Amino acid sequence: MTEVLRQHAEQLYAEELAELARRDERPRPPNWKLSPWAVVTYLLGGRLDNGFEISPKYIGERRLMEIAVATLATDRALLLYGVPGTAKSWVSEHLAAAIAGDSTLLIQGTAGTSEEAMRYGWNYARLLAEGPSPAALVESPLMRGMREGRLVRLEELTRVPADVQDTLITVLSEKTLPVPELNIEVQAAKGFNLIATANNRDKGVNELSSALKRRFNTVVLPLPDSLESEVEIVQQRVASLTRTLELPAEPPALEQIRRVVTVFRELRSGATADGKTRLKSPTGTLSTAEAISVVGHGLALSAHFGDGSLTAADLAAGLLGAVIKDPVQDKVVWQEYLETVVKERDGWNDVYRACREIS
Incomplete structure (x- = not known):
């Protein structure tokens, strides 16, 4: 089998995550793989009591990572904001790997991101043959994350059209995703949350509404200070x-x-x-x-x-x-x-x- 060019964070640092989980005796929020303390240790690196070395994934102010991790333990979503190249995507991937053990629930925001990519879509062959049914439903990463209680990553939020952005308001405030075609709703399981990234070069492209901004706690990742x-x-x-x-x-x-x-x-x-x-x-x-x-x-x-x-x-x-x-x-x-x-x-x-x- 040909080796992949780039492994996901949870694969590349599997040994570190496993060792942290074994040594981690602190309280963990529901459905988290590690405690908030262990997540920050994974991000910033350090030496465990048994001498095991955790490599640093982020070099910067500890308090920023503590705020980011604490946010994800609440009912507010996290927005990582800053100039391009300040490790926003890198940090979001490692947060998801450490907290949920899976960084692959990813939505890439672009000018062409549709509401279906954000909420759910349909298998049109089955839809035409059978009509609306759960079997014809195509779950988005957001819907899967809600159903399974995992973290979802949304890259370049401000690149997403404003009307599509606003589909997140109900999800983030009510923690539910209605499917009116089937007269059902998907309610978020404990452990679900959203990590979004945005850069200041896109400020004003598709500015977030005030209603959506209130659903996020924003952490600004600066350029290295020295x-x-x-x-x-x-x-x-x-x-x-x-x-x-x-x-x-x-x-x-x-x-x-x-x-x-x-x-x-x-x-x-x-x-x-x-x-x-x-x-x-x-x-x-x-x-x-x-x-x-x-x-x-x-x-x-x-x-x-x-x-x-x-x-x-x-x-x-x-x-x-x-x-x-x-x-x-x-x-x-x-x-x-x-x-x-x-x-x-x-x-x-x-x-x-x-x-x-x-x-």
Whole structure:
């Protein structure tokens, strides 16, 4: 059997989840696999009493994860909000894996998401042959989650049309999903809740109604607050990516990761790290997720077309592609940064030459 490219969180971290469950003696909400304390430990990592190491899945403020987990133990849904690339989807997947043991009840929000995808649909062959019946009903992930008492994930909520968004109001307030065609309703079992994600770049696309906002507790996931925190995140995720893709490359030197993160943070903030030089910011978000992609791309280049050791030349193409989204405006921003900052920075001559060459 061919191995899958990406395992679900509950599969990839099955050993950690099982060990936490064995050692977890704290109270658990109905139908939860772990206690809230154990869920936060799974997310942030730590050492158990028996010496077993739990790897961190989220590097950031503990209180944010405590608020998110506590929300899911109440009757309010959770909305993870922030700029693109701040690990909203990553956190929602791991929350579902730790709490319900299943992260696969997922609805992907798009401009084309229909009410049927949110509530339920029909097997039209059976519907025409037999008429409306439970056998002809096609359950959505939301309906399954309600029936089985599990967490449901809804990605990019603000991309969903407003009239479809509002189908959630009854579900979140009454904890019931009517099926008028069959004159029945599905009532949510204990353990059911919803984790939605949204990013601020989509603000105003399909703004949530005030009625729907009241059904959510919003937790804003910020960008990493320090260079070292962001470097640690990139290093950890790149190591995992390298193992998954089986790249025959050496682990990237910390200095190379720090360079990429420094470029991203300076252009994102509009100033150099020392605050002495003001910079123009590009149109893209330059998120931590994009920094991970740049380093991962560089590792693939070094593994297959170099000596396996990540160099500035391997990073240059990825940096250029991440920064220049608008070929006119962003190119000016990048050239100015290259000439005024990178060129003058001690120890960055190889970065400057590689970027100039590929530009």
